[in-house]
Amino acid sequence: MAKIIAIANQKGGVGKTTTTVNLSASLASYNKKVLLIDCDPQGNATSGLGINKSTVAKTIYNVLIDGTDPKYALQMTNYGVTVLPANINLAGAEVELVVAMARESRLRNALDQLRNDYDYILIDCPPSLGLLTINSLTAANSIIIPIQCEFYALEGMTQLLNTIDSVKSSLNPLLAIEGIIMTMYDSRTNLSQQIVEDVRQHYGYLVYDTLVPRSVRLAEAPSYGMPIIAYDKKSKSAEIYLKLAEEILNRNN
Secondary structure (H helix, E strand, O other), X not given: OOEEEEEOOOOOOXXXXXXXXXXXXXXXXXXXXXXXXXXXXXXXXXXXXXXXXXXXXXXXXXXXXXXXXXXXXXXXXXXXXXXXXXXXXXXXXXXXXXOOOOOOOHHHHHHOOOHHXXXXXXXXXXXXXXXXXXXXXXXXXXXXXXXXXXXXXXXXXXXXXXXXXXXXXXOOOOOEEEEEEEEEEOOOOHHHHHHHHHHXXXXXXXXXXXXXXXXXXXXXXXXXXXXXXXXXOOOHHHHHHHXXXXXXXXXXX
């Protein structure tokens, strides 16, 4: 049965989608069956794996709002990852879910049909704490939180942790923090090193050893619809994401 991991942080620009896309491809490279669920109306995780989000017939929107069987919306990629795609239609789901029956549990109920087909299901959450993120946290076994190595790194963490506690108390008592990944790390600056030390002081073992550095190649890869391990498999960033996947796999053994 799949382990379902939500990648979430309501703060934008922290490398959430980059982490989801590249971690999913890296896990697949270790012969794991991986499904990526794009729960962000921007659909960047969908296009980041080479899927044209403007032409897909069925998306996560149809699954959540129309009750479409998720198996009819799945898209295969060239990177060993299956995708449940998103496009701009998903932007309306936040409003439509407000009056929907079992509004917080729609994703979890849909995933019951897919759990046995995968080893890992990764959910790319939107940069907000609305109903799409609540659905993701309700469906997930655990959450990975990307934190940018910048001055306001911990800003918003209290709000996110309060949301996690709220979901645990009312919707998903087994939800756990899988880990915290430090992104956009620059070893040349004292600030990056200080931020990492501060976050490790606060959260200890939850912080992964692997640090994701800033990288031009990593930033280029999405425009080609490729994860970094396909775009430039010899790059430092490809090596980093493979190490992160290995660290997650080791923690789940």
